[in-house]
Amino acid sequence: xxxxxxxxxxxxxxxxxxxxxxxxxxxxxxxxxxxxxxxxxxxxxxxxxxxxxxxxxxxxxxxxxxxxxxxxxxxxxxxxxxxxxxxxxxxxxxxxxxxxxxxxxxxxxxxxxxxxxxxxxxxxxxxxxxxxxxxxxxxxxxxxxxxxxxxxxxxxxxxxxxxxxxxxxxxxxxxxxxxxxxxxxxxxxxxxxxxxxxxxxxxxxxxxxxxxxxxxxxxxxxxxxxxxxxxxxxxxxxxxxxxxxxxxxxxxxxxxxxxxxxxxxxxxxxxxxxxxxxxxxxxxxxxxxxxxxxxxxxxx
Amino acid sequence: xxxxxxxxxxxxxxxxxxxxxxxxxxxxxxxxxxxxxxxxxxxxxxxxxxxxxxxxxxxxxxxxxxxxxxxxxxxxxxxxxxxxxxxxxxxxxxxxxxxxxxxxxxxxxxxxxxxxxxxxxxxxxxxxxxxxxxxxxxxxxxxxxxxxxxxxxxxxxxxxxxxxxxxxxxxxxxxxxxxxxxxxxxxxxxxxxxxxxxxxxxxxxxxxxx
Ligand code: SF4
Numbered sequence: 001x002x003x004x005x006x007x008x009x010x011x012x013x014x015x016x017x018x019x020x021x022x023x024x025x026x027x028x029x030x031x032x033x034x035x036x037x038x039x040x041x042x043x044x045x046x047x048x049x050x051x052x053x054x055x056x057x058x059x060x061x062x063x064x065x066x067x068x069x070x071x072x073x074x075x076x077x078x079x080x081x082x083x084x085x086x087x088x089x090x091x092x093x094x095x096x097x098x099x100x101x102x103x104x105x106x107x108x109x110x111x112x113x114x115x116x117x118x119x120x121x122x123x124x125x126x127x128x129x130x131x132x133x134x135x136x137x138x139x140x141x142x143x144x145x146x147x148x149x150x151x152x153x154x155x156x157x158x159x160x161x162x163x164x165x166x167x168x169x170x171x172x173x174x175x176x177x178x179x180x181x182x183x184x185x186x187x188x189x190x191x192x193x194x195x196x197x198x199x200x201x202x203x204x205x206x207x208x209x210x211x212x213x214x215x216x217x218x219x220x221x222x223x224x225x226x227x228x229x230x231x232x233x234x235x236x237x238x239x240x241x242x243x244x245x246x247x248x249x250x251x252x253x254x255x256x257x258x259x260x261x262x263x264x265x266x267x268x269x270x271x272x273x274x275x276x277x278x279x280x281x282x283x284x285x286x287x288x289x290x291x292x293x294x295x296x297x298x299x300x
Numbered sequence: 301x302x303x304x305x306x307x308x309x310x311x312x313x314x315x316x317x318x319x320x321x322x323x324x325x326x327x328x329x330x331x332x333x334x335x336x337x338x339x340x341x342x343x344x345x346x347x348x349x350x351x352x353x354x355x356x357x358x359x360x361x362x363x364x365x366x367x368x369x370x371x372x373x374x375x376x377x378x379x380x381x382x383x384x385x386x387x388x389x390x391x392x393x394x395x396x397x398x399x400x401x402x403x404x405x406x407x408x409x410x411x412x413x414x415x416x417x418x419x420x421x422x423x424x425x426x427x428x429x430x431x432x433x434x435x436x437x438x439x440x441x442x443x444x445x446x447x448x449x450x451x452x453x454x455x456x457x458x459x460x461x462x463x464x465x466x467x468x469x470x471x472x473x474x475x476x477x478x479x480x481x482x483x484x485x486x487x488x489x490x491x492x493x494x495x496x497x498x499x500x501x502x503x504x505x506x507x508x509x510x
Contacts, residue, residue: 034437053326053328053475056328056473057435057475060305060435060438060441060473061435061437061438063441064435064437064438064439064440064441065437067440067441067444068439068440071440073384073385073439073440073443074385074439074440075437075439075440076387076436076437076438076439077370077371077372077385077386077387077439077443077460078370078387078389078436115372115374115384115385116372116374116384118370118372118458118459118460119458119459129458159389159390160390160413160414160436163390175508176501176504176505176508179501179504180501183497183500183501187490187493187494187497190414190486190489190490190493191414191415191485191486191489191490192390192392192413192414192415193414194413194436194437233507233508237504237507237508238504240503240507241500241501241503241504244496244500244503245489245492245493245496245497245500246489246492246493246496247489247490247493248489250413250433250435250436250475251413251414251415251433251485251486251489252326252433252475252477252485252486252489253326253485253489280436280437281436281437282436282437
């Protein structure tokens with residue numbers, strides 16, 4: 001954990017400016033660095049791979065990640081579109097318009113970031129591309145009880161890392177039904193999402209809730225154990241199953257198609273939506289908190 | 301990085317028909333020479349329009365490569381262009397358009413990430429063309445291999461959609477995903493995964509019970 005600086009020690013409200021600055025930084029940081037847990041997982045995969053070509057592809061991936069850090073360049077030029085998850089502490093105090101802060105932060109970043117961003121923000125009705133668009137950046141807002149910080153997480157999404165997500169609604173599915181559906185989505189993505197991927201699965205709730213928890217699950221650190229034993233077992237089963245398909249790194253063959261499968265659930269009615277989403281091997285993901293005293297704590 | 305990849309075979313681009321036919325699916329190589337790239341669907345439509353109108357595209361493609369790579373370049377003080385980054389895009393979205401382009405121009409290499417379908421694979425075997433799979437998330441490596449921007453066409457399009465001719469030195473390593481003899485790693489792996497699926501699901505069933 002790194003503390004980036006103290007703006008104030010008194011319990012001043014968290015400012016619009018602080019949210020603007022931090023959200024832009026989180027997007028910028030996410031483009032230049034593969035998270036440490038992901039690099040570790042790639043190294044472990046390289047050590048256990050039995051497929052020679054796959055070992056080489058993993059080696060090239062680690063080389064690319066290293067070079068991005070050394071040269072301060074983007075790991076992938078498809079910087080995607082900015083996607084944030086903001087968790088507001090129920091006891092947090094803030095001033096100003098936090099929603100506007102994130103829009104302004106992105107606008108300013110577009111103006112100054114080096115190397116510049118490509119125009120990826122797309123109007124789905126016309127396919128025109130630019131830097132601005134309705135509801136952009138895409139933000140999921142959440143509230144957490146008992147805390148006074150604001151947490152911002154960023155996970156830019158691009159074609160490969162976004163296109164293969166899907167959801168389907170079942171009635172009273174068995175675990176076998178759910179897992180078979182996950183494997184169907186894995187088959188459809190095949191070689192195309194820059195594997196090895198991180199897979200998020202959301203079960204239950206309503207349609208939107210299932211998608212939200214699936215997406216949130218992809219932010220979880222690789223190697224962290226699911227506190228729910230049924231899901232911990234499911235994650236292990238699915239990870240073995242996905243890696244038994246043989247698509248491998250970059251989909252050109254090997255034992256490593258996924259680095260992790262993370263599953264979460266919400267209670268629902270019995271009609272059970274199941275949502276699946278993917279993050280590609282570079283696993284762009286950053287997160288930081290603004291504490292009540294103004295301190296910014298970068299978590300990853 | 302180049303030391304790290306010293307043991308890879310190097311091939312010269314544009315690939316000769318002979319070199320294209322010498323490669324086998326699964327081979328990994330480094331590319332030297334000149335490549336033509338675009339990441340844009342509208343660009344493909346424009347090239348096809350040129351074909352229909354019987355005119356040459358602004359950058360000649362006969363016997364060349366057409367790779368699904370997007371780049372971003374910036375003017376240099378000396379008047380040239382510097383590529384700040386380059387990366388592959390998903391090729392499968394160009395599936396319906398590629399067979400015609402491969403046959404018409406007799407392309408010797410196509411590429412990107414994620415592969416192309418059986419229709420493309422057939423066109424490639426007919427003319428003697430290979431598909432190179434580039435590392436997605438390989439921008440730092442790919443960009444470092446660019447030695448010069450030779451030509452940029454269709455500047456009215458967003459940067460990564462333009463048709464661009466680049467000189468490269470040691471671009472890759474790339475994997476031959478589809479060779480000129482009708483072998484596609486993508487189709488083979490997808491079929492293999494499908495064949496394995498009943499056993500994969502059965503194994504999950506056993507683990508669920510056990
Ligand atoms: S899937 Fe990820 S690594 Fe691959 S091109 Fe897209 S953003 Fe880059």
